Amino acid sequence: MDANRNRVREISIARTIERLRKNNIEAAYLPSGQDVVPMLRSILDEGCTIALGGSATLAETGVLKLVRSDLYHLIDRYEPNLDPHELHQRLIDAFSADVFLTSVNAITEHGELYCVDGTSNRVSAMLFGPKRVIVIAGWQKIVPTLRDAIDRVKHIAAPANAMRLEKDTPCVKTGHCIAPYCDDHHLMAIPTGACDNGICSNMVVMGRQAKKGRLSVLIVGEQLGY
Template sequence: MTELMKNAAAALADRGFEVYTVATAPVAAEKILSLIPEGASVGVGGSVTIDELSVVPKLLSSGHAVHWHWLTDEDRHAVARRAAAADVYLASSNAVTADGQMVNIDATCNRVAAMIQGPQTVILAIGVNKLVDGGISAAIGRIKTQACPPNARRLGLKTPCALTGKCNERECNGKGMCSATTIMHHPPKAKRVVIVLIGQSIGY
């Protein structure tokens, strides 16, 4: 485990998050599945990390109701509303600061909203690539240079970051995925926020 991962895990725990550190993606997937009670409904945010962990097919095959707009052609807002009302919510975080704050930028904002005011239990799978050795500015910098450009390309958006690798907010003017930025300093009151920190790169 890198020093940064060790320090971030300690900082997250100090802020009240329930933290597990694992070495690899397969172990992370097992840990996540073990945290979801039998029969619990599961909402999922847009997340390449969760997709790459392949936990959703396993949840479906073990009988969980899974609400994920990536799984269906159904109206995404209707699915997102069900996801926000599920027992457990799965997502990642776009960035985590060295002192344990989670920074996220979202377009539709169903993901950031559900992480903050959605299911009672939120499980966030976070690869070591999401950790920044700095504070909020470093986290936003990471998101704008390493998360938004590939995300925009994945979605076929012709944002400045997709075309040039660099953010130009004025030119983008709301056409991309940067509608709102959230910073989670601590778990919202009475909510359980579990962090599975993975010692390898996954998602973006």
């Protein structure tokens, strides 16, 4: 990356980390995706119970391999051949986990996390239940404002995740949301009935946290996930 562009990125990351901390959210910067596993090894207690939110970032950084080791007790939502009842129970069990690992759709420079979910087990656990939540996100998910976060989901995160999940949605065909622009009438959603098979059911903004230190964000200096 050009040195000047890299400096702009560094300033944005530093500003975001500062404001996350002011919102009672622990935050740190990791230069590379290869730094994620060593960082987690240093902060996770051996034998702790870990649950996961759906995330391409966790797979890309080697986190899934780490938490499936004998060092931890994993509530594994990805175990092969789970029937719907078993999967549902594991998503419920996640609320009692010591640590919930996940990513996020966008982070604003104001120190907010923005998440859009379908079944919403991810955002539910981020908001309440697990003793600690650790968010791992590539630097490209940082955006200036909440409006930019919404647009990022509409043009990048939602279409890519719908493709990953093999959904038959308009965004899979067009590469962007059927309501591609954030406006005052449909700020965080889409027109009623416009996307019956969509994965964007609930939109959550996480701002200042009541319990300092429960929520941590690791910003990685690489593009990761969607």
